[in-house]
Amino acid sequence: MLKLAIDKSMINSEQHVTFVNIKYKYMKFRHLVAVFGFLMTSLVFCQEKQITLQEIWSGEFRTEGMQSLHSMANGNEYSVLNFNRESRTTSIDIYDYKTLEKTKTIVSSADIAEIQYFSDYSFNKDESKIILTTKSEPVFRHSTLGEYYIYDIASKKVTKVSDDLVQEPTLSPDGSKIAYGFENNLYVKDLKSGKVEQFTTDGEKNKIINGITDWVYEEEFAFVRAFDWNANSDQIAFIRFDETNVPEFSMDVYGSDLYPTQHVFKYPKAGEENSKVSLHLYDINSKNVSQLKVDKAYDDFYIPRLKWTNEANVLSVQLMNRHQNELDLWMIDTKAMTSKNVLAEKDKAYIDVTFNLTFLKDNSFIWTSELDGFNHIYHYSKTGKLINQVTKGDWEVTNYYGFNEKKNTIYFQSTENGSVNRDVFSIGLNGKNKKRLTQKDGTNSASFSADFTYFINTFSSATTPQEYTLYDTKSGKIVKQIKDNKVLAKQLEGYAMSKKEFSTISINGNDLNMWTIKPKDFDANKVYPLFMYQYSGPGSQQVANRWNSANDYWYQMLAQQGYIVVCIDGRGTGFKGADFKKVTQNKLGKYEIEDQIEAAKQLGKLDYIDAERIGIWGWSYGGFMSSNALFKGNDVFKMAIAVAPVTSWRFYDSIYTERYMTTPQENPSGYDENSPINHVDKLKGDFLLIHGTGDDNVHVQNTMRMVEALIQADKQFEWMIYPDKNHGIYGGNTRLHLYKKMTNFIHKTLGDKLEMSKD
Secondary structure, eight states: OOOOOOOGGGOOHHHHHHHHHHHHHHHHHHHHHHHHHHHHHHHHHHHSBOOOHHHHHTTTTOOOOOTTOEEOTTSSEEEEEEEETTTTEEEEEEEETTTOOEEEEEEEGGGOTTOSOOSEEEEOTTSSEEEEEEEEEESSSSOEEEEEEEEETTTOOEEESOSSOBEEEEEOTTSSEEEEEETTEEEEEETTTOOEEEOOOOOBTTTEEESBOOHHHHHHTOOOBOEEEOTTSSEEEEEEEEOTTSOEEEEEEOOSSSSOEEEEEEOOBTTSOOOEEEEEEEETTTTEEEEEOOSSOOSSEEEEEEEEOSSTTEEEEEEEETTSOEEEEEEEETTTTEEEEEEEEEOSSOOOOOSOEEEOTTSOEEEEEOTTSSOEEEEEOTTSOEEEEOOOSSSOEEEEEEEETTTTEEEEEEOTTOTTOBEEEEEETTSOOOEEOOOSSSEEEEEEOTTSSEEEEEEEOSSSOOEEEEEETTTOOEEEEEEOOHHHHHHHTTBOOOOEEEEEEEETTEEEEEEEEOOTTOOTTEEEEEEEEOOOOTTOOOOOSOOOOHHHHHHHHHHHTTOEEEEEEOTTOSSSOHHHHHTTTTOTTTHHHHHHHHHHHHHHTSTTEEEEEEEEEEETHHHHHHHHHHHHTTTTOSEEEEESOOSOGGGSBHHHHHHHHOOTTTOHHHHHHTOGGGOGGGOOSEEEEEEETTOSSSOTHHHHHHHHHHHHTTOOOEEEEETTOOTTOOSTTHHHHHHHHHHHHHHHHHOTTTTEEOO
């Protein structure tokens, strides 16, 4: 700035006038500069808006999709659930793959007196009948109670499944009957006569469950319906859960009444007793229920999958030991009551259970496994003899789409084009003629027509929101664009969005995948606070070339406010081979934390990052990690936010925890040495702990015990409790409040001296 140093006593009148004019012109110049700067700033602001939390959580940036897409059996058409906002009715509409034109409406709630609208649908095997979902109430994460109707397409007749709210209604393949669960028992309804048969009677809450999984199976083996129809529609196989001796967990439900209530359910924590499971068969004709057994004695085992083969009397069932490092595939002949173990896998760590089991016409089967160190596709004979390893390479098969018998071709998704990308491929059953069917780098996923002539590809990347495109499977060429999100992309051009930069960082002998979001006006001559996000759970992935989640908009908002945001997938995460994923076995939280701490140290050495202002956050497993990072890395991290964290693996469920840690009785040091509750004495920085009291997954007990440990260690911290909210912490204004809380905490702990000059 120019400084005027003038002695007033030496100024005569002429000089004084000159000085006044100089001063006036200088002040006018300053005013003009200020006005120009304001106009320029306003212009930039108008051109590039700042993201707000209200916009994020009001759905302002929501993408459009295709709801409940189903490929029709003819291979030429697909169905979609459509909602008419004006009439508030729903319909199942049929579209032609080739033209993408709507050809007809199968059913509309406007034409059904009994139904105002339906929220979901499913066909039986020959597509003659449809189950329509009307009312639906959540039970746990995947399970629901609902009111259902059956629509007969030919007669247009509507039949209510039950006056009660039931679970998992499933039509028989021939469409003549429907089976469902109600109050822990199983029922079959004959759709012609309307007669209902209850074929289990011992079901009782918190004791016996028939055909519906218990809490821990639902959460960790990811299925709810534990019964299945055979091909002839005359037998139902089901799993029975005896959870009588499983310890109970209780949660207070505060609600709005004068007195709170309690939700009590069976929850086996690590090392505690699980449900005793058994396999049973109901014969429709004889009305007889019998137990199915295999020719091997198992002690404390799981039944994570059951599925009928193409032979009406042959049931496949997967049995797994409690350590989950041995998996047997059994074939049970339900007429002869004989069994054969056709496949036995063992692993030094654990085996992931999948749904990737497909039976061919000759009852040979396609299976996925990590046998060679990467997840690949295998073809076995019906007796379990290996015919061929179909896919090979230092990459992972991430989804199996199906088998085209006419072309003898398998379709799958993989990471062959880089672990952060996904592409759709075809390959011969003999492992030859592999072909990449998708064209763009990013995340591609396919929904194939029933005869595999076409597939609808869903594509997104870090720069492109979801696009839905019709492909010709044989040529791999695009037939037509179906739907895109160009309107959203155009809308976002008005915001100061930063590029998500993908790279790797060398940490502890490994090249770890990383993304970085910098302020759009990033200046390498300034220094910025660093805010790290991670999840880090076994087999997970956060660094992926796909479109934004809600959190990504939050990170963009933080970047707009002057933060650099980084995410790193460390050891133990997925899609880089079994050795990389399973290195954390028996020591959850050791290597993952070492990687995050070392990464923060390396990043803190960059000229433009302020090593004194590094923070980290995570949710669930990520909350476990962020807590540990702040405690064990107290010389690196200034702050941490932990949302719904596991604070000791002794508090978490048996199936998940023991898969990676065995039991606490066998591995006490593994449980205790890396659980943050045992390291609270190391806390130096700022810590925000958040939990919902209605979390049936990671119980609020984790936070309460952590709070008590922090108090007894005389450590100051902040915490927030959300009454009756589950593991997702949402509903009404909850998410907005949560993210305001976290944002304010970040500003308070990292936000001082934002974009501080290095000079």
